[in-house]
Amino acid sequence: MPKIEGQKKTRIHKEISKQGILFNKTFGQHILKNPMIITSMIDKAGLLPSDIALEIGPGTGNMTVKLLEKVKHVVACEIDPRLVAELQKRVQGTPFQGKLQIMIGDVLKTDLPFFNICVANIPYQISSPLVFKLLLHRPFFRCAVIMFQKEFAQRLVAKPGEKLYCRLSINTQLLARVDMLMKVGKNNFRPPPEVESSVVRIEPRNPPPPIPFTEWDGLTRIAFTRKNKTLGSAFKQTSVLALLDKNYRLHCSLNNKAIAEDFNIKNKVEKVLNEVDAEKMRARTMDIDDFIKVLHAFNSEGIHFS
Structure with missing residues (x-):
């Protein structure tokens, strides 16, 4: 008889395996099982007895109970x-039952209630949109201590000139102070993820810088499309010039400004970049002040990115 290969056993959490519940990879379910890391994350959040805490992806409640x-x-x-x-x-019949509010559904599509602290081991596939959902949430929260994929965490804290410095880095650092807290190995989860993890502390800048974030995001999107190229090169792309031309004409229309018949958006963009000595700048080495200077120069000339 042909040999029958044994079926691979799915790694499941001991506590819920008895209930027949398997983890769903679509939801990025990896339960943090090491109580020391859970305790460390909570300690670094600096919780107060009066706090209202947000947790995303509580899983079986190991961190929730703490x-x-x-x-x-x-x-x-x-x-x-x-x-x-x-x-x-887990909380039924305990003193905690009345202190827990569970919101069922996709957090990215949910209107979040008031909270002033966030501690979470999140599904890694929602990392980027979740960061900005939290940072644009009002009223401000005090800080968030969140587990991310290691490389994503490194991008969050990367500085100009570093290999992992990117649009995510500068967009996040415009809105918040970001600090790396600790590295977390795969074996601290069940089932173990395929990547290493890190815990990051995010503290929103309150008040935020007086910059329209949609404008800022539009500028950095263009600049970091080719972060090793000069801004002069990035702004010569046909699609970029078409967008800026459309936005400029809309701006002029809304403000009753005449547009010369020989108007050329390419020439105007080059003029703006030259005036602030930015044509030879490269996104990978530009800091927040550099981008603010460039954004202000464009906006002052009626050129917008959103």
Whole structure:
């Protein structure tokens, strides 16, 4: 008889394997099982008894219970109804039951209630949109201590000139102070992810810089499309010039400004870049002040990015 290969066993959390619940890779479910790391994350968040904490992806509640011991109220966002049921069972009949609010659904599509602190081991595939959802949330929260994929965390804290410095780096650092707290190995999760992880502390700048973020984001999007090229080169792309020409004409129309018949957006863009000595600058070495200077120069001439 032909040899029958044994089926690979799915790695599942011991606590819920008895319930027959398997982790869903689509949701990026990797439960943080090391209590020392959970405790360290909570300690670094500097929780107060009066805090309302947000947790994203509570899973089976290992971190949730620790948060409930420290704060006034916890808002937990979970997309998987099976894990919601497990979390409810875990706090049912305990003093924590009235302190926990569970929101079921995709956190990116959810209107978040008030919170002033965030501690979470998040699904890594939502890292970038979640960071900006949190940073643009109002009212401001005090800080967030979040587990990310190691390389994503390194991009968050990267400085101008470093290899991983990118649009994510400067957009985040415009809105917040970002610090790397600790590295976390794969074996601290069940099932282990394929990547290493790191914990980052994000502290929003309050008040934020007086810059329209949509304008800023539009500028950095163009500049970092080719971060090793000069701005002069980046702004010569046909698609970029077409966008800026359209936005300039709209600006003039809204402000009753006449446009010369021989107007050429390419010439105007080159003029702006030359006036602030930015034509030879490269996005990979530009800091926040450099981008603010360039954005102000463009906006002053009626050229907008959103």
